[in-house]
Amino acid sequence: MTATAPLVTRFAPSPTGFLHLGHAHAALLAWRGAREAGGRFLLRIEDIDSTRCRPEFTEAILEDLRWLGLDWDGPVRVQSRHMAHYQQTLAALRQRDLLYPCFCTRGEIAREIAASASAPHGPDGPLYPGICLRLPAGEVEARLAEGEPHALRLHMSRALRCLEGPLTFEDATRGRIACDPAQFGDVVLARKEVPASYHLCVTHDDARDGVTLVTRGDDLLPATDLHRLLQVLMRWPEPDYAHHPLLADAAGRRLSKRDGAPTLRDLREKGTTPAEVRSLAGWSD
Template structure:
């Protein structure tokens, strides 16, 4: 199979040095293997996505010397695929609607009898307030958040699961257990009220649709990879090889974010920095 990597930014702000590092790593991996490099615009959050930021993504990547296949996949056009996957999971009985707000979850996990709140890849681990003792028998609701019943999902899978992690020329297999998914991750959201999907669902389906063989992304998403492996198994999708690279940080050690405009690629371009300058700064 031809090696295929991707870069999947959200058009919600300017690309910064961390994005440049991730995109250049993925592109370099594809180039070295005479493989494919794809671009995906993750614009499921239509309340924050802006066409001007999407245009800036194309401009910055091209300036960095990165080329990608056309057409570009855009998540906002992929809702039918997300709906089909949610229908499949609903029919398997592993989804349930959730009526809790973030404040409700924070209050429930802060109750004295619950002990110290536990954090997972998505923040506070859901306390199971809306979880039922039996699978829903109604038609899947389209206007409510849907959570994955992790215990029931794990019960339907063949264990152990895991993924291959590559980095610095080495590869290792990372095992995942049902116990850590239930205790350390919990019932994550797979469909949000305002999006009709979630990052965890869409990224899995989109990587499969684009035949991505190697996912290059930051170490801040390492814990989320276990979630993606479980969703891949539930939907009978292949699991790519993963490369979770180091994060680019500022002088204080804080990882860069889109609000950190001082490290925006477009701003550095306007100040006269060259591509070689960028590569030197990020350690390539």
């Protein structure tokens, strides 16, 4: 991002539940940053995973954000309506022989890892042990011709050979950070039930929408290494990043849907005002 580029931020929730205070904090951070700089604030619904996302949660997200007093520029981008865009990116990577099909089930991968004396681990757990990377080309072609279900994995070693120099990114509080995308191994970029991964879709959309500052929780800090690799491979522009601490409850646990964090809807029904919610989320008017 150049110093003269207009600031463009975004909030990109997944509609797998109702928003809580942690979401409000993230949305307010991106919204205020854009508004104070005279820039643009975008809203994106990341609903690629049809097994977990629900339309009713999308409507609730829009309702909660409006109730908080947030507005956004342009139409809401709903990822599930733009699968053709992500398929084009996958096709481009396939043409460069940077993807390969993986026919392994989760059980097969788990057994292979369990049999290994020292299985390497990354941010998301044990790395894929490369079972299908070793398959003969003829077998791969035959299994694809038979329509066998498979995922598409990034061939990490080939992808890294495409780099012309060190891979880094700029974080608002940490400065320039060196990337190590190899820590993810041959990561899945598409599978049958989720035809394009979070990593691919979010990186594609940030580039497409001209996002210049990605604000998100510091739990996603490691993922930025992989996103920077995809940006270089696809010749997409590099945004700046601002990874912020996650809100926690009284016991010090990060607020999450899984742990039943109080939702904005719960707070509203109890009579909490938008101003009070903004204050609870770390923002005073």
